[in-house]
Amino acid sequence: MTLELVLRTSALLVVVWALTRAMPRLTAATRHRLWHGALLVVLAAPLLQAVVPPIRFDVGTANGPAAWGIVPATGADPAALPPAGSPGAANASAVDAASAAFATLGAVASAVDDVALMGSLAVVAWFGVGWWSAARLARRGRPAPLEWRREIDGLARQMRIGSAVDLRMSDDVGGPQTVAVLRPAILLPEAATSWTDGRRRAVLLHELAHVARGDCRTQALTHLACAAYWFNPVVWLAARELRRERERACDDIVLARGIRPSEYAACLLDVAAGMPRRLRPAAAVAMARRSEVEGRLLAVLADDRPRRPAPAARWGAALTVVFAGVVALGATTQSPAAPPEARVTGGAAALLQEAPARRAPARSPYVRALKDADAQVREQAAIGLALLSDPDVVTPLLDALRDPAGQVREKAAAGLALRRDGRVVPALVEAMRDPDAQVREKAAVALGLSGDERARAALEAALSDPSAQVREKALSGLTMLDLGTGGMVDGEALRRGARRLLGVLLGARE
Numbered sequence: 001m002t003l004e005l006v007l008r009t010s011a012l013l014v015v016v017w018a019l020t021r022a023m024p025r026l027t028a029a030t031r032h033r034l035w036h037g038a039l040l041v042v043l044a045a046p047l048l049q050a051v052v053p054p055i056r057f058d059v060g061t062a063n064g065p066a067a068w069g070i071v072p073a074t075g076a077d078p079a080a081l082p083p084a085g086s087p088g089a090a091n092a093s094a095v096d097a098a099s100a101a102f103a104t105l106g107a108v109a110s111a112v113d114d115v116a117l118m119g120s121l122a123v124v125a126w127f128g129v130g131w132w133s134a135a136r137l138a139r140r141g142r143p144a145p146l147e148w149r150r151e152i153d154g155l156a157r158q159m160r161i162g163s164a165v166d167l168r169m170s171d172d173v174g175g176p177q178t179v180a181v182l183r184p185a186i187l188l189p190e191a192a193t194s195w196t197d198g199r200r201r202a203v204l205l206h207e208l209a210h211v212a213r214g215d216c217r218t219q220a221l222t223h224l225a226c227a228a229y230w231f232n233p234v235v236w237l238a239a240r241e242l243r244r245e246r247e248r249a250c251d252d253i254v255l256a257r258g259i260r261p262s263e264y265a266a267c268l269l270d271v272a273a274g275m276p277r278r279l280r281p282a283a284a285v286a287m288a289r290r291s292e293v294e295g296r297l298l299a300v301l302a303d304d305r306p307r308r309p310a311p312a313a314r315w316g317a318a319l320t321v322v323f324a325g326v327v328a329l330g331a332t333t334q335s336p337a338a339p340p341e342a343r344v345t346g347g348a349a350a351l352l353q354e355a356p357a358r359r360a361p362a363r364s365p366y367v368r369a370l371k372d373a374d375a376q377v378r379e380q381a382a383i384g385l386a387l388l389s390d391p392d393v394v395t396p397l398l399d400a401l402r403d404p405a406g407q408v409r410e411k412a413a414a415g416l417a418l419r420r421d422g423r424v425v426p427a428l429v430e431a432m433r434d435p436d437a438q439v440r441e442k443a444a445v446a447l448g449l450s451g452d453e454r455a456r457a458a459l460e461a462a463l464s465d466p467s468a469q470v471r472e473k474a475l476s477g478l479t480m481l482d483l484g485t486g487g488m489v490d491g492e493a494l495r496r497g498a499r500r501l502l503g504v505l506l507g508a509r510e
Helices: 003-022 028-051 089-140 146-158 190-194 197-213 215-228 233-256 261-274 290-301 313-330 347-369 375-386 391-400 406-415 424-431 437-450 453-464 468-483 491-506
Strands: 055-058 166-170 177-180 184-189 331-334
Touching (some): 003 028, 003 313, 028 215, 028 313, 089 166, 089 177, 089 215, 146 166, 146 197, 166 190, 177 215, 184 190, 184 197, 197 233, 215 233, 233 290, 261 290, 313 468, 347 375, 347 391, 375 391, 375 406, 406 437, 424 437, 437 453, 437 468, 453 468
Parallel strands (some): 055 331, 166 184
Antiparallel strands (some): 177 184
16 A cells, blocks of 8 residues: 555545535535545545546646656666766766665565554454454343334334344443344343333434444444554544444434434433443444533534435435545646656656556456456456556457457446546447446446546436436436546536535535
8 A cells, every 4th residue: 555545545535524514514414425435435445546547737836847756767778877977977876876765665665564464454353353242242142022122123114124133132231232243133231121111212213223224334344444544543533423423313313203302312311321431343333422422412402403314415425425536546736837758757768668568468368368258257357457547458348348248248338437548438328228237337337437528418318228227327427427527527627516516415506
């Protein structure tokens, strides 16, 4: 993991943090969706960076274009070096010094990678102990009284929870917790036997909200992100914000079910008082933490606080993360004074000349595998090509778009997304007439990300597609096309897209 990737992902999380602070009228569910999507992008950033194209911004400096760093060449020809005493001798000495510095930095980077890996393994083990503890608590707990289990079954049906939810009692928990290791289970403390019917209903509604929203799964993904970026405090901040918004979103669901705010606030206070001061990281999602209960009480008792997300909020949050993620992972600067090729000399030029030769072996096995007799082998080859940032993979992916197997054509269509090549959009437009609905789905998304107006007619025609999934992807593709989140984005398009996206989130009409 490079420092550049850490800085880019941190920038994405800072943008999401600023967005949630700038728009306090967003519901807790919408803010949770923003944080969840951002952490998913952070977790997948090493793979996404390979397919997100560079988005160049023209910049200048007071003293002209910024100088590019020196990249030393290995194995340079001594005859090509300038003679001693010539004007270029100082530059040659600088290259030699840079070569030694790069060798030292390489050794340091290798040691840092080892430390980072060891730290990630330690954090994974730490979280693993918590998951094991949660599973053990669920196994050892005794079944709740029969009437309580009947009540939770009825509430689960009302909340359209398809899977059965186990309700158990345990002396080892200080407060209500939801566990979902293999199947969802709600753990209540033994003190729950003294609760009133109203308090028990409020607690069960809150914990069932966690099950309905899949919060244990979200927490598992958050743990993976924290383990991968354990050294980055911004990721831990994002995990904390996600946990806070998760609980507030569940509070909103409870209040929407008719529980009075004053009664629910008293319930939260009592639950928080019984919780231990330190909670082990686990698959269990605790109802209340002492450190967070004050903010939740203020939110619960606020009469003017929005509790139900607007219909456009789900798509708005998802597109915000896509928009910010593409910019954060693909943004780069370029001076208008001189093209990059004119400023790369010496060892850097040698490395650029060798780049095609180095890239060819990386893609050649995939290209050969596209001719394999087995469709699954060809499918994996298409996936491998899709993950490469090499522009030369466009031709084999276009060939794979005509493969007899639908799953191969589907992966090829997905791999052509965000490719800067004039042949891509016409091929994807043709793929919108593919007999396989999944191929048409991927082609619709890729066309939306293309930023090319030639895609609009095909996407509008797909709104009448017999497949509901294709119609849905065509609509989202048109939205992304209007927002300008494709690979051809320039600075002004990004600004227009940001304004429109904020309008969607705020429920404004243009």
